[in-house]
Amino acid sequence: MTRGFRRRFRPLELLSEEQCNEVHHGMLEVLEKTGVLVDHERALDLFRDKGCRVDFDNKRVRMPSYIVEEALQKAPAVFTVRARDGKDDIVIGGDTVYFTLFPGMDTVDLDTWEPRSPTLREHNEYIALSDALPNCHFLACYPYFGYKGVPEVLKILEGIAVKLRNTTMVQTCCYSHGCERFTVRMVEAIEGMEAMGATHSAPPLSFSREMVDTYFTYLEADFPLWIGGGPVLGGTTPVTIAGSMVVSNAEMVAAVVLSELIRPGARVMVHDYALPINMRTGSPDFGAIEAVMHQAVFNQTWRRYGIPAVSTNAGPVSSKKIDFQCGYEKAFAAFSAAISGVNVIQFSGGLYGELAAHPLQAILDDDIAGMVGRYLEGVSVNADTMALDLIEDVGPIPGNYVGRAHTREWWQREFFTPKAADRLPLPEWLKTGKKDCLDYARERLEELLSTHKPKRLADEQEEKIEGIMREAREYYRKKGLIGDSEWKEYMAIIESDEYPYSR
Template identity: 25%
Template structure:
């Protein structure tokens, strides 16, 4: 079905023009001298401590970027972004684990990185895996690399690289990817600039190294509307776009044609608490990001399953349902957030399983309706009325059940009150999801890496520790 427009074409053009004005006249705080030298050599200018990028340079760099990158799993599956498909992946970087059975939370460990990857590998509607938890039992300098190292052996799906902070991490992430046969141009790495409009030195240095290596740049600006960006959604989207495109400009100057995914993680301020608001505005922000990113021709990755909820409750369900459906209908190429809770601070194995079901319904919604001869079924209606007056025995019924006319769920309650009331245990979706997550962790086996590959990953991590961990 055609994407829904939440902004008119004129609105999107006005936002594009505002973005170029900010980049060329307002500028971005930028103090990293080596990357500044690259930008100034390409025609940028300085206004105090802010770099200003001329519109022609910005658009030239946008035109050079590879906007349809491919991410490949070691099972051979390929996700080609920007080709019209919608892919879902999980939240990356949750600190806490929510236990659905006890209703409690705990700090994530390195084992949770492994277990989450195994669960996500088993869920058919999670198309790409991202290292999920930020383990607190590893050296902080190596956290992102530990996340990636302990995800690689436990999924055969396309695996996104970790969110990084420092240039040194790029080298080791690329080396680890090559151990499983992933070339740099099929590895995504992401980092976040500082809002408003600040490219801190580590981010600038890391972008240079990412571009040199040829990896896919999935930069993640994460402004908060009303706090670090304007309270208006479109104003925040313009600032977010300037923060995104500034890093695209640097990457394309360093390595023209390297891959780019246009990302946005705009959240609106909850004025009563100071936290990020997970209401319907988040879905609208994602939809606006999709339209603006598509204006430039990029594939676009935005929030999908996002909620402020702390448990698997009604708030959780309606917030994540809205925030996934709105950008999906807007034509997003990739949606994040499988397993996410508490605005990204927490994740849950049961939530991962629930979201796998919700993805199926979102994908069914996005496919729309057909009114061709086969679907109108005039002949079938006539045949039934001339015969049994029953559609259950028709081949047409079975054919379209198998073809996905219904998004059948495994976890939802579909029985009558009497049947449900008569059960020994009156379970709900969250109960079934928690049990399914336990079953996956008990039974699901992932084809292991070769012993020499494991040794090579350990060698790379040891080298990273020697270089990056501060001696105390």
């Protein structure tokens, strides 16, 4: 099992118990009075059959609080997700905190900082890197949206295949144009494995048809769900943190109710991706402190519901470069999320919005994750760690602790050593080329890619995956979603040496 980190202290709480109750009751009132829009007949029938008030003309579902409370009770507080190898299974919930990659549609050019499509090789390498990073505990959706030359409609599926081929970790699968039907089959082709199915709501208080389809598809395959929304304070929710929390919690709770109606006992976790709107550009302000606070309150309220909480807003930043702003935006968000009781932090590698990600950023973020993890493990206080006998033995100057057995025994457990940080004294730094963290990250990337070889799929599994991909290609081509020139460029990749799976 992948251990992750354990939070060994009481989590930070921004709300008093009374405030937490108010937000909870506000959420119940919204679900009962305002309700949610669900553009899906099968789901509407299900809600009606279970006692919700359904207005079929307006596709509006209003939920009595007893149904809501019942659904929250049914969802497990802790659950396991099975990986390809048992050693990579994850157990989500409780005081465990996992870190995972944050997606970017493209990679970035490190000279111009402009996004560009990654190649297949870059995509493969990014996943192999994540497999090697000590603080990447499983994979979220993507991280890249396919690679250069893949038709838009197949980017998610090709990305899933890349992940299956380059890591044994648990992965999460997104959706588009009904690709979940192929995803489920690919995952099931690897005996014993399951994946997290990612699905969403659409703020405010809405669920589109395609989204709801994914709830059914993934839950009928008995996959656990990663449910997310993307509320924008002042855009799709009230501008206030309290108002936004009420409406975004109502949305997430409605998603949990739907999941538990489809499959009682369904394993679900919910994420917060709330960001304030920028009043000039209309874009979400990634890395904003209000997003960090929103997440802390979210964690507190979902701990009350006993459902694992995910932080998604710690991954993306407003900065377009790997720079100071990028570092502080990420570190603030990850640290606050971790100490306020989150279970999963979708974090490493993400740069601006969901539009860019980079392996060097993932290496730097892995160090932030390690530092946060160290903090979470807390301070161990016992006779060994207090070391009173040793203190007595060493005494005042000229005594010291450097060469003592106690130091050798404990320092690696007590200290976290970042792998890509500059911690040299100034004279040595001057002598050794004045390297910064990005230089160290480059070296680490090269080293990990040359030494770490992910465990490949068995030939039989590989044949099944490629067979399903072939079917998907034909399916979308026949549907007219892949144009002639796209198809030609795509086939050139599939038939090249870069893609050894098709022969």
